[in-house]
Amino acid sequence: MELLVSSAIGVLTAAGVYLILRLRTFAVVLGMTMLSYAINVFLFATGRLIVDAPPILHEGTTVYTDPLPQALVLTAIVISFGMTAVVVMMALGAFLEGGDDRVDMPRSDRLPDSRPGDKGA
Amino acid sequence: MSHLIIAPVILPAVIGALIILWMRNDLLLQRVFSVIGTALLVGVGIYLNWHAASDQVYVYRLGNWAAPFGIVLVLDRLAALMVLLTAVLALVVQLYAVGSGWDRKGWHFHALWQFQLMGVCGAFLTGDAFNLFVFFEVLLIASYGLMIHGGGEMRLRAGVQYIAYNLAGSTLFLAALGVLYSVTGTLNMADMAIRISQMPAEDTALLRTGAVLLILVFAIKAALVPLHFWLPSTYANAPGPVAALFAIMTKVGVYAIIRFFTLVFPQDSVIESVVADLLLPAALFTLVIGQIGILGSRNLGRMAAFAAIGSIGTLMIAVSQYTPQATAAAIYYMIHSTLAAASLFLIVDMIGARRGDLWLRLAPIMPGNGIIAALYFVTAIAIAGMPPLSGFIGKLLILQATAGAPDAIWIWSIILATSLIAIYGLARAGSLVFWKCYEVQGPYAPEDEDAPAHAGPIPPKLEPDEHIQDLGDAASPGLTFAATGLLLAGIVALTVFAGPVMRFADATAHQLHDAGAYLGAVLNMQEGTK
Numbered sequence: 001m002e003l004l005v006s007s008a009i010g011v012l013t014a015a016g017v018y019l020i021l022r023l024r025t026f027a028v029v030l031g032m033t034m035l036s037y038a039i040n041v042f043l044f045a046t047g048r049l050i051v052d053a054p055p056i057l058h059e060g061t062t063v064y065t066d067p068l069p070q071a072l073v074l075t076a077i078v079i080s081f082g083m084t085a086v087v088v089m090m091a092l093g094a095f096l097e098g099g100d101d102r103v104d105m106p107r108s109d110r111l112p113d114s115r116p117g118d119k120g121a
Numbered sequence: 122m123s124h125l126i127i128a129p130v131i132l133p134a135v136i137g138a139l140i141i142l143w144m145r146n147d148l149l150l151q152r153v154f155s156v157i158g159t160a161l162l163v164g165v166g167i168y169l170n171w172h173a174a175s176d177q178v179y180v181y182r183l184g185n186w187a188a189p190f191g192i193v194l195v196l197d198r199l200a201a202l203m204v205l206l207t208a209v210l211a212l213v214v215q216l217y218a219v220g221s222g223w224d225r226k227g228w229h230f231h232a233l234w235q236f237q238l239m240g241v242c243g244a245f246l247t248g249d250a251f252n253l254f255v256f257f258e259v260l261l262i263a264s265y266g267l268m269i270h271g272g273g274e275m276r277l278r279a280g281v282q283y284i285a286y287n288l289a290g291s292t293l294f295l296a297a298l299g300v301l302y303s304v305t306g307t308l309n310m311a312d313m314a315i316r317i318s319q320m321p322a323e324d325t326a327l328l329r330t331g332a333v334l335l336i337l338v339f340a341i342k343a344a345l346v347p348l349h350f351w352l353p354s355t356y357a358n359a360p361g362p363v364a365a366l367f368a369i370m371t372k373v374g375v376y377a378i379i380r381f382f383t384l385v386f387p388q389d390s391v392i393e394s395v396v397a398d399l400l401l402p403a404a405l406f407t408l409v410i411g412q413i414g415i416l417g418s419r420n421l422g423r424m425a426a427f428a429a430i431g432s433i434g435t436l437m438i439a440v441s442q443y444t445p446q447a448t449a450a451a452i453y454y455m456i457h458s459t460l461a462a463a464s465l466f467l468i469v470d471m472i473g474a475r476r477g478d479l480w481l482r483l484a485p486i487m488p489g490n491g492i493i494a495a496l497y498f499v500t501a502i503a504i505a506g507m508p509p510l511s512g513f514i515g516k517l518l519i520l521q522a523t524a525g526a527p528d529a530i531w532i533w534s535i536i537l538a539t540s541l542i543a544i545y546g547l548a549r550a551g552s553l554v555f556w557k558c559y560e561v562q563g564p565y566a567p568e569d570e571d572a573p574a575h576a577g578p579i580p581p582k583l584e585p586d587e588h589i590q591d592l593g594d595a596a597s598p599g600l601t602f603a604a605t606g607l608l609l610a611g612i613v614a615l616t617v618f619a620g621p622v623m624r625f626a627d628a629t630a631h632q633l634h635d636a637g638a639y640l641g642a643v644l645n646m647q648e649g650t651k
Binding site for chain 2: 039083106108109
């Protein structure tokens with residue numbers, strides 16, 4: 001199981017980083033989602049991997065799983081969900097205003113006298 | 122100590138919510154409540170400082186749960202100072218936002234402003250690592266809204282970059298916390314410090330990884346090279362007052378570095394000097410890149426942003442020394458650079474409102490050229506660190522504190538050489554904007570005869586440019602001058618009262634480097650808790 005969980009975290013992280021480096025907003029949003037999934041699974045693993053054990057006190061049970069990472073993951077899921085919604089809205093706004101979905105700033109951010117439509121990096 | 126420790130979190134949260142629920146269609150009511158709320162926050166900040174100055178560490182246990190199981194807020198000298206600095210900066214810059222009319226350029230400016238304050242104050246006060254993450258997210262999500270306030274293509278593009286960068290930073294933060302929790306089994310910062318100090322040295326590989334991940338996260342927030350790439354476009358495209366408030370946001374990262382690496386990972390623990398060894402070169406590069414950026418920028422907004430990066434570099438050089446003397450110098454410089462950077466952003470915004478854009482190129486004389494030039498001159502002196510203002514004192518303190526360091530020759534030569542570059546860059550920009558405009562023939566007159574006559578002292582804009590505000594509809598240009606003047610008065614006061622401020626900073630640094638009181642206050646003295 002350790003191999004399964006760790007390779008899942010690794011693959012999700014690698015895919016996330018690759019997608020973020022694509023520098024197109026849709027790919028970046030997908031990459032962020034992948035990364036946050038990877039982190040959520042990783043946070044679970046920080047309480048050690050235990051199967052079939054309750055997180056809260058229970059009569060007749062001696063083996064428990066750590067409840068704190070579960071609470072952390074819940075918080076992390078809520079936050080990353082909200083943040084993803086924000087970044088999607090912002091990306092849509094930038095796409096509608098700017099006409100393309102590039103993440104890097106156009107030349108007109110740094111140099112004067114280039115047309116706002118000039119998308120050269 | 123009463124419940125007032127949590128007031129810097131609760132007060133903005135309540136006012137922000139009230140503004141959204143009850144006053145969203147009434148700008149005047151929003152302005153009044155928001156300014157009163159921030160003024161109350163200043164009052165609370167002064168009260169907290171007055172208490173913290175007794176050298177006692179106050180702990181507020183949320184829900185009265187015993188540490189390390191419940192979340193604690195901890196008030197010591199540094200936290201109190203940062204809350205007060207935030208509140209003062211926010212109040213003054215908010216007056217500017219009202220005076221310049223920026224707050225009417227879009228929706229929910231004041232509500233977002235209050236939520237931003239809630240996140241920043243919470244990050245300064247919390248004593249729990251995961252809670253710090255939550256407050257980081259609160260301040261970030263409010264800053265996303267503030268950053269794109271007013272809209273416009275470039276601002277939205279910069280906003281997307283800013284969010285993407287910080288989302289990646291947040292996932293890194295979670296990874297760092299996960300690693301630290303898996304090794305120490307706690308998230309309470311005081312408890313974590315004690316467990317790390319008791320950890321056998323051979324079990325600390327993961328711990329060191331966690332510490333380095335954590336410093337990466339805080340370096341992203343503080344915009345240390347090479348993690349600074351989000352800052353120039355973000356600050357240059359953010360509305361002027363928002364960029365001025367963001368001067369405190371980079372300091373949140375610096376504060377977290379100071380807090381974690383004096384309390385949780387001090388130099389005599391298993392971490393040893395791995396963090397200081399990373400921080401010092403990064404700080405030196407940050408300083409060099411920031412000051413060269415001042416000279417290389419062709420846009421006033423970017424110039425101010427690079428000035429902010431340069432000041433972070435100077436600040437982090439002092440922080441990376443981890444001696445009480447250097448930390449005290451860092452605290453003094455932190456107050457100075459927050460005020461100076463904010464005032465530069467406000468002045469740049471005033472110039473932008475009058476010239477129509479922020480490009481460094483010849484343009485006709487703008488109205489109010491003289492007084493803005495004077496304000497710019499004072500701010501530039503403060504930023505470059507020339508006598509007589511507090512920038513000079515701050516740099517002198519840092520040079521003095523690093524004199525005995527093994528890399529002193531590097532630190533001294535880089536600080537002194539880059540100061541020269543900054544002086545040249547700021548002087549070039551100032552002379553181009555304020556003096557060369559006399560070479561352009563005649564005062565500015567609108568060519569468009571059909572343009573509506575303008576009664577006020579500010580002419581219409583040169584060309585329609587949506588991400589520069591139109592000062593024609595400003596509520597009160599006088600208020601903008603007053604606000605900028607207040608920031609500069611703060612810098613002057615910091616210079617005149619350098620002695621008392623340094624005594625406070627010294628006491629703060631000693632409290633930070635002797636963590637016993639903090640640990641004792643959080644983990645012992647728990648009578649009456651659940």
